[in-house]
Amino acid sequence: MSAAESTELMKSWEDRILASLNPQCDFEPLALELFEFQRQANPVYGKFVGDFQPSTWKEIPAVPQIAFKRQALRCFPEKETVRTFQTSGTTGAGHGLHHFRTLDVYEASVLNGWRDLELPVLPRLILVPEARQVPQSSLSQMMTFLRKLPGNQEQIDGFTLEGGLLFDKILHFLQKHQDSGEPIMVLGTALSFLHLFERLEERQMRFALPKGSYGWETGGYKGTRRELSKEGLYRLFGDWLGLSPEQVINEYGMTELTSQFYATGLDGLHQTPAWMRAVVFDPESGKPCEPGQVGLLRIYDLANAGSVLAVETQDLAVMHESGFQLLGRDPAALPRGCSRGADQWLEGTQ
Numbered sequence: 001m002s003a004a005e006s007t008e009l010m011k012s013w014e015d016r017i018l019a020s021l022n023p024q025c026d027f028e029p030l031a032l033e034l035f036e037f038q039r040q041a042n043p044v045y046g047k048f049v050g051d052f053q054p055s056t057w058k059e060i061p062a063v064p065q066i067a068f069k070r071q072a073l074r075c076f077p078e079k080e081t082v083r084t085f086q087t088s089g090t091t092g093a094g095h096g097l098h099h100f101r102t103l104d105v106y107e108a109s110v111l112n113g114w115r116d117l118e119l120p121v122l123p124r125l126i127l128v129p130e131a132r133q134v135p136q137s138s139l140s141q142m143m144t145f146l147r148k149l150p151g152n153q154e155q156i157d158g159f160t161l162e163g164g165l166l167f168d169k170i171l172h173f174l175q176k177h178q179d180s181g182e183p184i185m186v187l188g189t190a191l192s193f194l195h196l197f198e199r200l201e202e203r204q205m206r207f208a209l210p211k212g213s214y215g216w217e218t219g220g221y222k223g224t225r226r227e228l229s230k231e232g233l234y235r236l237f238g239d240w241l242g243l244s245p246e247q248v249i250n251e252y253g254m255t256e257l258t259s260q261f262y263a264t265g266l267d268g269l270h271q272t273p274a275w276m277r278a279v280v281f282d283p284e285s286g287k288p289c290e291p292g293q294v295g296l297l298r299i300y301d302l303a304n305a306g307s308v309l310a311v312e313t314q315d316l317a318v319m320h321e322s323g324f325q326l327l328g329r330d331p332a333a334l335p336r337g338c339s340r341g342a343d344q345w346l347e348g349t350q
Contacts, residue, residue, distance in 0.1 A: 003077045006041050010076040010101055013037060013305045017105055017275070020302060021112045025274040030302055031057040034309050041075035045308050058279060058288065062298045062310035068096035068256050073307045076101045085138035087255045098138070098255050101306050109259045109303040110145040113273040117262055119249065120185060120214050123151045125173050127188030127196065138255045139218065143187065167199055174207045174241075183212030186241065189219040190233055197236045208242035215243050218251040234266055252326055256311050258303035261324075269323030275302040280319040294318055294327065 013034065020030060032054065039046045049061045067073060074081070080101050087096035100106060114121075124146070131137070131144040177184045186209075188196070193215070200206065215237050228236075230250075237243040246265045253260035261270040261278070272278055280295040281288050289295040297317040300310050316327040 006076055007080065009037060009041060010306060013075075014102060014105055017302055017305045018108055021105075021108050021273075021275055023116055023274045025302070027275065027277060027302070028057045030275075031060060031277075031300060031309060034302060034305060035060045038075055038308060042073060042308065044071040044073055057277060057300060060300065060310045062300075062312040063308050064312045065096065065254070065256055065314060067308075068098060069094045072097070072099065074099045075306050083141070084136065085141070085255045086136040096255055098307060103141070105303050105305060106141070106258050107145045107148075109273075109275070110142050111148065113259055113262075114146065114149065116273050117271055119262060120183075120212075121149050121151055122183055122185040122212070122214065123177065124149075125170065125184060125186045127170075127186065127192040138253075139189070142253070142260070146187070170196070171203075171205065174209070177213075178207050178209060181210045183210045183214075185214045185216055187216040190217050190228070191219065193217055193233065193236070194228060197240045200240045206240055206242070213241075213243060213247060215241060215248040216251065217248060218253065231266060250326075254311075254313070256307075257299060257301050259301045263323070263326070267325075269320055269325055271323050276300065278317075278319070278324050280317050280324060289319065291319055291321065297324065297326075 016030070017034075020026070035049075035054065039049055044067075045063065048063060048067075052061060054060045063073065068087070072078070078099075081099045083100045083103060085098045085100070126143050126147070128143045129137070129140055131140045134140045173184075174186075186193075217233070234245040234248050237245070237248050248265065250263045250268070250270075251260050252263070252270050259273060259276050261272055261276070263270040270278075277300040279288050279298045279300075280293070281298055282293075283296050294316055295318075297313045297315045298310065299313060302309060304311070315329055318325045318327065
């Protein structure tokens, strides 16, 4: 396939996927057709799948996440790349790279997924650096898109770095909304919240955010010197912000994907927008697990039109009828995550 043909087909697919990012998405035929395009347009993936022809979306071969560290998984000419998002990497393991020809599909996937899953639209306090400060962070770019949702917002960048003024702005925002009774949403990585709660403890300041408020957290502590269970983190949301576990939303995403999953509360199941699918599979047999059985998570994301739609994660999960329960990383897997880059920036390590 020539570069010109690749570009024209890629543009066509971007338009088709943009039109399909809605609850009426006809997933399977689109997935099978997109697979065939990616087999031809992405030489690395084409070599990986060979002549195999899936008959259902569940049979589409998924690349392991590590493939994004080893090869350029791109369905368009390299010179047309407008942004490359980078995983934080681990010592000796390198970085995973996800290349984009346009950010239009990414933006539409983030915003439509938020709306279609009926997540709250509230004034927002964002504890993640801006995309202009961490351009390689997909999480920071996602937050930039979320700022386009209706409602007031305040993005506090680097509140753990030198300078008390930034932390004072956070306190002002929380106090203002506690006093006014207007509900808010506070968004950040698990590690950024841990920093926030420690700073609140230092000042002995507790908040009781108004009814209808939410916390929104993503990522964990892998690759850092910190560790805290989900139960422990959600307890701190109650201690310092007055939020119950049912008022905390978890986002599950990764640099290698374009779309996100969401769950609410400690026991909430992760829900998918219509253009995504998840399968829990047995790593030994490669076959889907029975409901209730623990396996590794495999994700299919139509918004990954310019790379590979099927990605095999290193995360353990249990599939249920209405979603999947995320159990955490396979203990044998290397630490990684789209939140690590943002966390490293917040800690001043980048």
